[in-house]
Amino acid sequence: MTSVPANKQQASADPSRPTVVVSGDGDKLALAGALVIFTLAEARNSLKKWSKQGSSRSLDVARLDSLDTPGALFLCGLRDKGVELTGVRAEHRALLDLVCGLDLKPLPKVESVPRWRQIVIQLGKGAHDARHEALDVITFVGRAASWTVSAMIHPHSLRPASISRHVAETGIHALPIIGLMAVMIAVVIGYQGVAQLRPYGGEDFTINLVAVSVLREMGVLITAIMVAGRSGSAFTAEIGVMQTREEVDALKVMGIEPMQVLVVPRVIALVITLPLLTFVADIMGLIGGAAISQFLLDVSPTQYLTRLPRVVDGSDLFVGLFKAPIFAFFIACIGCMHGLRVSGSAESVGRETTRAVVKSIFLVLVLDAFFSILFEKLGV
Amino acid sequence: MTTRTKAQTEPILSARGIVNRFGKQVVHDKLSLEIVRGEIIGIAGGSGSGKSVLLKTLVGLHQPDAGEVLLNGKTIQSIGAAEKAAQIGVLFQQGALFSSLSVAQNIMLPMREHTALPANEQEQIAAMKLALAGLPADSGIKFPSALSGGMVKRAAFARALALDPKILFLDEPTSDLDPIAASGIDALIRQLNDSLGITVVIVTHDLTTLFTICGRIAVLVDRKITVDTADKLMKSDHPWIHEFFHGPRAEGAMKARNISHGN
Numbered sequence: 054m055t056s057v058p059a060n061k062q063q064a065s066a067d068p069s070r071p072t073v074v075v076s077g078d079g080d081k082l083a084l085a086g087a088l089v090i091f092t093l094a095e096a097r098n099s100l101k102k103w104s105k106q107g108s109s110r111s112l113d114v115a116r117l118d119s120l121d122t123p124g125a126l127f128l129c130g131l132r133d134k135g136v137e138l139t140g141v142r143a144e145h146r147a148l149l150d151l152v153c154g155l156d157l158k159p160l161p162k163v164e165s166v167p168r169w170r171q172i173v174i175q176l177g178k179g180a181h182d183a184r185h186e187a188l189d190v191i192t193f194v195g196r197a198a199s200w201t202v203s204a205m206i207h208p209h210s211l212r213p214a215s216i217s218r219h220v221a222e223t224g225i226h227a228l229p230i231i232g233l234m235a236v237m238i239a240v241v242i243g244y245q246g247v248a249q250l251r252p253y254g255g256e257d258f259t260i261n262l263v264a265v266s267v268l269r270e271m272g273v274l275i276t277a278i279m280v281a282g283r284s285g286s287a288f289t290a291e292i293g294v295m296q297t298r299e300e301v302d303a304l305k306v307m308g309i310e311p312m313q314v315l316v317v318p319r320v321i322a323l324v325i326t327l328p329l330l331t332f333v334a335d336i337m338g339l340i341g342g343a344a345i346s347q348f349l350l351d352v353s354p355t356q357y358l359t360r361l362p363r364v365v366d367g368s369d370l371f372v373g374l375f376k377a378p379i380f381a382f383f384i385a386c387i388g389c390m391h392g393l394r395v396s397g398s399a400e401s402v403g404r405e406t407t408r409a410v411v412k413s414i415f416l417v418l419v420l421d422a423f424f425s426i427l428f429e430k431l432g433v
Numbered sequence: 434m435t436t437r438t439k440a441q442t443e444p445i446l447s448a449r450g451i452v453n454r455f456g457k458q459v460v461h462d463k464l465s466l467e468i469v470r471g472e473i474i475g476i477a478g479g480s481g482s483g484k485s486v487l488l489k490t491l492v493g494l495h496q497p498d499a500g501e502v503l504l505n506g507k508t509i510q511s512i513g514a515a516e517k518a519a520q521i522g523v524l525f526q527q528g529a530l531f532s533s534l535s536v537a538q539n540i541m542l543p544m545r546e547h548t549a550l551p552a553n554e555q556e557q558i559a560a561m562k563l564a565l566a567g568l569p570a571d572s573g574i575k576f577p578s579a580l581s582g583g584m585v586k587r588a589a590f591a592r593a594l595a596l597d598p599k600i601l602f603l604d605e606p607t608s609d610l611d612p613i614a615a616s617g618i619d620a621l622i623r624q625l626n627d628s629l630g631i632t633v634v635i636v637t638h639d640l641t642t643l644f645t646i647c648g649r650i651a652v653l654v655d656r657k658i659t660v661d662t663a664d665k666l667m668k669s670d671h672p673w674i675h676e677f678f679h680g681p682r683a684e685g686a687m688k689a690r691n692i693s694h695g696n
Contacts, residue, residue: 090558090596091519094549121597122565122629123558144630151628152561158570160537160560398578400532 071119075099083113088124097127115140125152190412193390194383200312201320215318216325223284224326228333230283231276235334238271239263239341247349260346260357261364267338268369274421276334277380280327281413285388288319289409292392293402301393311393320385327381328374335373368433376424380417387413445470445600445632446491450500453486460486462656463500468600473626473633474660475643477677478653484636485604487653491634492523492602504600515547522598522631526605528589530577536563536588537573543595559591566591567621583614590621600632601625607639615639619646640686652677663690 071087073096082103088096103110112131114120120128125148132138132153141149166174204211246259292315295301301311339361346352352360391409395401444467453461460483468474478484489495491502493509502509504520512520530539540559544550550558560570566587572580580588586606593601606622607615623646626633637643643650644663651660654673659666667678677683 090544090548090550093554094551097554122561122594123597126558126561147628148630151565155561155564157557157560157564160556160573161571163535163574398532 077113080110081113082110083116085116085118087119088114088117088127089119089121090123093123093127096124100131109137110135111137111139113139114145115142117142117145120145120148122148122152125149129153186412189390190387190416194386196312197316197320197386197389198382200310200317204313204317204321210313211321212314212318215314216322219319219322220326222287223280223323224330227280227283227326227330231279231330231334232337234275234279235267235272235337236341236344238275239267239338240345242266242271243342243345243349247345256350257352259350260342260352260360263342263345264339264361264365265369267342268335268365269372270421270425272334272338273331273373273376273380274417276327276331276377277384277417278414280323280330280381281384281388281417282410284323285384285413286406286410288385288388289392289395289406290402292389293395293405296393296395297397297399297402315393316386316389319389320382323381323385324378327384328377331374331377335370372424372428372433376421380420383416383420384413387416443470444468444503446502446504446634448491448500448502451487451490451497451502452499453483453490453495454498459656461490461497461653464653464656464658465500466491466651466658466660468632468634470599470632471626471630472648473622473635473646475647475650476634476636476653477638477643477650479673482653483656484653488602488604488634488636492521493517518543518547518598519596520599522593522596522601524586524589524593524601524603524606526608528577528585530585530589530592532577535574535576536568536580536591539577539588540573540592540595543592547596559595562591562594563588565594565625567617582609583611583617586610586614586618587621590618594625594629594631597629598631600634603633603635603637605637605639606635607637607642615641622646640683641689644683644686644690 071089071092073084073086073088073092075082075084075096077083082100084096086092100112112128114128125145128138128149129152138149243259243263246262247256250256250258250262292301295315301315304311304314343354343357346357347354388409391405391412395405446468448464448466450463450465451461452459452463464487476484476487486495490497491509493502493512496510504512504517509517530536531542534542537556537559540562541555544555544558548555559573563570563573568584568587568591572584572588577585577588590606603622606618610618619642622633622635622642625631626646635642635647648662649660650663650666651658652666652674654671659669659671659674661669663678666674669675669678
């Protein structure tokens with residue numbers, strides 16, 4: 054084995070890059086340059102065969118300019134295999150002694166579970182978690198309800214400042230987006246209605262379709278989903294951050310019940326705002342319906358207004374608005390519940406926020422399906 | 434040999450005329466600092482004196498409003514990512530370990546990005562860094578959330594050392610630690626400085642750390658910096674520096690220094 058310029062190409066390309074050169078013959082080789090983490094792979098490749106050959110080999114490291122800990126580890130490995138290191142510089146000796154003296158154990162391997170067992174385990178965990186989640190939700194909703202009712206009975210424990218702040222944040226600030234969404238959803242339903250009903254010559258019924266679906270379902274549903282994503286998540290994040298900074302514990306130590314000061318004002322605020330937002334969404338949806346009628350059906354806004362009382366009545370409005378406070382109660386409860394569940398770390402705030410939004414939207418849809426069946430049976 | 438001694442006295446990092454402003458508030462006013470190769474230097478200062486901003490400026494995370502930071506004579510902004518990673522290691526105050534990676538994966542991340550080493554070799558090096566930082570090998574597969582405060586600092590040390598940096602910045606390495614763990618970290622810093630020759634810059638309030646392991650102390654006061662040995666700073670007549678080095682806590686720390694220096 055003769056001179057092996059391990060890293061010649063790169064060396065000529067970039068002079069600032071460290072290089073290592075192996076030179077010499079037979080059992081005696083010499084290293085020169087820098088044996089550092091960036092050149093380790095090359096040095097190892099050049100010495101691979103040699104280090105396995107026979108005995109009484111020696112490696113001269115006197116011309117090694119720099120050596121770092123991975124390089125020293127490599128030299129220690131060679132020494133353990135019976136290679137004699139000669140000409141070790143004084144400044145490298147301390148490093149070699151330190152690294153060679155370390156009691157190194159390989160990193161333990163993480164036990165891997167076969168795929169099919171992982172699926173079984175996950176299914177079991179999922180079922181177990183779902184049961185506990187359901188129990189948690191029921192317990193928390195019950196506690197929140199009882200605290201809210203007791204706050205109603207003892208109005209001095211209500212916190213009007215906190216409630217009004219949350220009303221502003223969850224309600225007034227949400228008005229533009231909710232109004233816009235309601236118009237959009239009316240436009241979407243209107244277009245689909247016209248397209249589907251025109252072949253039967255029934256495109257005029259699009260007005261009925263838009264008005265009824267907006268008032269009964271879409272207005273409240275869009276609002277609830279928007280509020281769950283906007284305010285439910287904000288509740289989780291706010292309370293979660295308080296939880297990570299131990300503010301919730303500070304409240305408890307002061308003898309103040311977090312349910313009373315953190316949960317009840319949010320629940321009450323959302324129960325106030327969601328019906329109002331729903332009403333706005335209903336009005337905006339009907340305005341969207343008027344626009345659709347004008348552009349697609351040539352029905353003027355005045356005609357639209359005179360037709361409206363004939364296609365919808367108070368019960369349609371009532372059905373939508375009735376659901377709003379119930380949705381609001383659940384969205385606020387789920388948001389607060391997950392906020393209080395945050396444990397210490399900042400990443401759990403993100404995790405709980407995601408869960409809160411998913412769970413509250415899921416619950417809203419489940420409740421909505423339940424109400425649809427209920428009102429159908431009641432004939433409302 | 435002459436070239437080596439010259440290299441040793443040359444500053445590895447120098448900050449010149451650093452000005453940092455936030456709105457109208459001037460935090461640093463044309464301060465200059467030279468860090469000598471192989472030394473342990475402590476940066477001290479009151480809360481809000483801009484220690485952390487200075488640290489961020491020195492490692493190139495913060496662009497100062499004026500002035501420049503030179504690492505080995507090159508401005509820090511002009512140094513490429515891989516070279517910078519090989520030159521500078523930073524231990525952040527909270528450790529800043531990536532929570533989605535195990536400790537060993539945390540240590541291997543810079544190696545994976547900047548070297549062509551095979552995985553088994555990276556693991557071997559990671560195991561060595563863990564041992565250097567005084568952690569058992571089985572902590573390598575643990576996730577940062579499962580570590581105690583002292584172990585987080587040690588794991589973060591191991592990661593900061595991943596590419597064998599020439600200069601190591603430590604932000605409050607002993608804060609939030611019990612005295613035993615803190616002394617362990619002090620000993621670790623000194624050992625790394627002795628055996629690996631790493632230049633260490635410590636930002637700290639911990640007087641014991643400042644007195645026992647720092648060769649020089651840079652005190653940030655009045656938007657400027659005063660650098661000297663602890664003994665000379667103790668004789669300073671600047672009121673804040675005097676208070677800092679002669680308060681009741683300083684007395685205790687001085688005792689620790691005398692014990693550790695054996696006199």
